[in-house]
Amino acid sequence: MRVSLDTLFTAETPEGIALAxxxxxxxxxxxxxxxxxxxxxxxxxxxxxxxxxxxxxGLGLFLIVYFLLEWFYPxxxxxxxxxxxxxxxxLGLKVVMDTGLPVTPAASLARNLLRAADFMPVxxxxxxxxxxMRSDFKRLGDMAAGTLVVHARAISLxxxxxxxxxxxxARPLAPREQAAVIAWAGRSTRLTEARHAxxxxxxxxxIAAADSASHDARPRLLGVAQWLLGRR
Numbered sequence: 001m002r003v004s005l006d007t008l009f010t011a012e013t014p015e016g017i018a019l020a021x022x023x024x025x026x027x028x029x030x031x032x033x034x035x036x037x038x039x040x041x042x043x044x045x046x047x048x049x050x051x052x053x054x055x056x057x058g059l060g061l062f063l064i065v066y067f068l069l070e071w072f073y074p075x076x077x078x079x080x081x082x083x084x085x086x087x088x089x090x091l092g093l094k095v096v097m098d099t100g101l102p103v104t105p106a107a108s109l110a111r112n113l114l115r116a117a118d119f120m121p122v123x124x125x126x127x128x129x130x131x132x133m134r135s136d137f138k139r140l141g142d143m144a145a146g147t148l149v150v151h152a153r154a155i156s157l158x159x160x161x162x163x164x165x166x167x168x169x170a171r172p173l174a175p176r177e178q179a180a181v182i183a184w185a186g187r188s189t190r191l192t193e194a195r196h197a198x199x200x201x202x203x204x205x206x207i208a209a210a211d212s213a214s215h216d217a218r219p220r221l222l223g224v225a226q227w228l229l230g231r232r
Contacts, residue, residue: 022151023136024093035087040069078108094152107145114141166231167223178228185225
């Protein structure tokens with residue numbers, strides 16, 4: 001049996017919109033980790049130079065600073081709008097939940113505290129092995145926290161929508177119905193005219209005006225798609 005390799009991870013938002021996320025591989029994450037390591041090392045050196053003049057008090061403060069940099073440096077940056085440390089941002093990466101939504105504080109804390117498990121037995125051996133065995137390149141911390149490291153630009157599974165006058169649907173639509181209408185509109189340039197009209201006619205009685213079933217339903221449904229995307 002042949003199995004095709006696909007590095008896209010499909011996630012569905014609570015609003016029912018499907019996103020294609022591209023998990024970041026080992027090489028990109030290694031370079032991001034190297035950049036962050038250099039930044040942390042520079043901050044540690046600066047803290048050591050500043051606090052060394054305070055004697056034993058300075059040593060105690062330095063140990064606190066070192067602990068915070070080691071364990072909470074990634075957490076602080078992952079919880080910003082960018083969702084990424086400086087190293088990840090330099091490589092165009094970010095951390096998200098499996099749903100494609102921004103990472104939560106609990107998930108960020110869990111994935112970073114479990115770096116201790118990923119590090120074992122030496123040099124992130126377990127973490128590297130886990131990443132190489134999975135198509136989404138999750139390390140142990142990501143599996144436990146339900147997170148993904150992805151290329152920052154998510155891919156929407158619907159294409160650009162044709163222009164149409166926005167129109168509200170005839171009734172409230174469930175999230176999956178909204179996603180179906182938007183996806184149908186986005187595929188308008190990739191479907192034949194006959195197939196596009198056929199799909200529109202099937203959906204019209206349920207979500208468009210009552211007289212749509214007897215006419216070309218496409219303009220009405222395209223207007224509904226525009227309305228669902230907030231173009232009102």
